[in-house]
Amino acid sequence: MAQQADITAMRRAVELAARGLGSTSPNPVVGCVITDASGHPVGEGWHQRAGGPHAEVHALREAGVLARGGTAYVTLEPCNHTGRTGPCAQALTEAGISRVVYAVGDPNPQATGGADTLRAAGVEVASGVLADEAEAVNIAWLTSVRHGRPFVRWKYAATLDGRIAAADGTSRWITSAESRADVHRLRAEADAVVVGSGTARADDPHLAVRGMDEAVQPLRVVVDTEATAVKPGARILDDAAPTLIAVAEEAETALPDVVRLPRAERGLSVPALLEALHARGVRSVLLEGGPTLAGAFVAAGAVDQVVGYLAPVLLGAGPAALADAGISTITEALRLDITDISNIGSDIRITATLKGA
Numbered sequence: 165m166a167q168q169a170d171i172t173a174m175r176r177a178v179e180l181a182a183r184g185l186g187s188t189s190p191n192p193v194v195g196c197v198i199t200d201a202s203g204h205p206v207g208e209g210w211h212q213r214a215g216g217p218h219a220e221v222h223a224l225r226e227a228g229v230l231a232r233g234g235t236a237y238v239t240l241e242p243c244n245h246t247g248r249t250g251p252c253a254q255a256l257t258e259a260g261i262s263r264v265v266y267a268v269g270d271p272n273p274q275a276t277g278g279a280d281t282l283r284a285a286g287v288e289v290a291s292g293v294l295a296d297e298a299e300a301v302n303i304a305w306l307t308s309v310r311h312g313r314p315f316v317r318w319k320y321a322a323t324l325d326g327r328i329a330a331a332d333g334t335s336r337w338i339t340s341a342e343s344r345a346d347v348h349r350l351r352a353e354a355d356a357v358v359v360g361s362g363t364a365r366a367d368d369p370h371l372a373v374r375g376m377d378e379a380v381q382p383l384r385v386v387v388d389t390e391a392t393a394v395k396p397g398a399r400i401l402d403d404a405a406p407t408l409i410a411v412a413e414e415a416e417t418a419l420p421d422v423v424r425l426p427r428a429e430r431g432l433s434v435p436a437l438l439e440a441l442h443a444r445g446v447r448s449v450l451l452e453g454g455p456t457l458a459g460a461f462v463a464a465g466a467v468d469q470v471v472g473y474l475a476p477v478l479l480g481a482g483p484a485a486l487a488d489a490g491i492s493t494i495t496e497a498l499r500l501d502i503t504d505i506s507n508i509g510s511d512i513r514i515t516a517t518l519k520g521a
């Protein structure tokens with residue numbers, strides 16, 4: 165059983181880790197708290213951007229000599245390799261830390277082994293404290309390392325009767341201004357925002373983050389098989405954020421930023437799209453619809469988390485949130501676990517993951 169002091173310090177480390185969401189890719193988010201030999205917090209840090217110091221290094225700098233004989237709480241097993249920065253296991257040992265508590269083991273084959281290095285240097289090591297919380301904050305990076313593809317969060321905004329647009333295709337706005345602002349936070353956390361050609365045609369979406377000065381803009385992606393939906397002058401082609409149009413291998417287009425992908429039975433191959441994004445350093449995708457493309461992602465087993473904004477609005481006609489996902493009978497229904505329900509403005513936001521994921 166973890167001691168209360170360990171839990172308190174690790175909870176703070178998880179809060180710190182969350183500050184890096186959206187700006188550390190392709191690295192994980194990591195938070196670190198250092199307490200001195202008598203258990204008082206003397207240093208804090210989080211990994212702020214790829215190529216910058218790791219969380220442990222920030223916290224050690226703040227702690228200075230007070231780290232000697234103290235404990236380091238880290239949300240992810242300290243790394244053991246020299247990348248753009250030196251190994252954290254060694255930095256902790258050199259600073260005289262006598263105990264390291266981490267939440268989640270590092271699944272990255274290049275970086276793992278930090279715990280063994282620390283133990284070999286005589287440092288006491290414990291793991292698993294607040295592992296669920298630390299796993300949740302880092303789920304995008306952990307998923308991308310474990311599955312070799314980006315983490316996919318599918319977001320939609322629907323009426324209480326489950327419609328994402330009216331019968332004439334209009335959908336602005338179903339949800340409250342607060343929910344729409346919350347979506348900008350999700351965009352800021354993602355490395356890429358993806359929509360289908362149907363949404364590009366219907367909405368001419370912009371897809372950049374607005375209202376968050378510090379945000380790193382995501383890559384805006386339209387899956388446009390025939391290269392006919394995104395036309396010169398489309399809002400997505402402005403310079404607010406980078407843009408990539410996914411098209412078929414033989415599609416004719418004069419647009420500069422395209423990736424050519426193999427076709428699937430319908431449209432483009434979803435696994436090939438995710439592979440191409442992963443190769444560009446994308447570790448997390450916010451899939452913003454529409455229902456047809458979302459159905460293809462679900463059918464491909466490529467949705468890790470669902471975030472639904474439900475507005476107290478009725479339409480009675482119009483497309484449902486999710487189109488055909490290859491499920492034809494109730495025994496094949498995808499069952500989800502709800503991980504959060506929040507009130508956002510006048511709406512409810514439900515977050516869910518695949519059962520057992």
Ligand SMILES: NC(=O)c1ccc[n+]([C@@H]2O[C@H](COP(=O)([O-])OP(=O)(O)OC[C@H]3O[C@@H](n4cnc5c(N)ncnc54)[C@H](OP(=O)(O)O)[C@@H]3O)[C@@H](O)[C@H]2O)c1
Nearest residue numbers: 320321328360361362363389431432453454455456457460
């Ligand atoms: N409320 C919300 O949350 C929300 C969010 C987004 C959109 N919307 C609404 O949804 C409507 C548009 O949705 P939609 O379902 O018509 O379009 P969509 O899902 O945005 O795009 C569908 C199109 O994507 C292309 N595509 C490429 N690869 C695909 C694949 N593997 N599987 C399936 N499609 C693939 C196909 O066209 P090509 O192959 O020809 O390129 C397909 O027709 C609009 O009314 C919009 O306002 C609402």
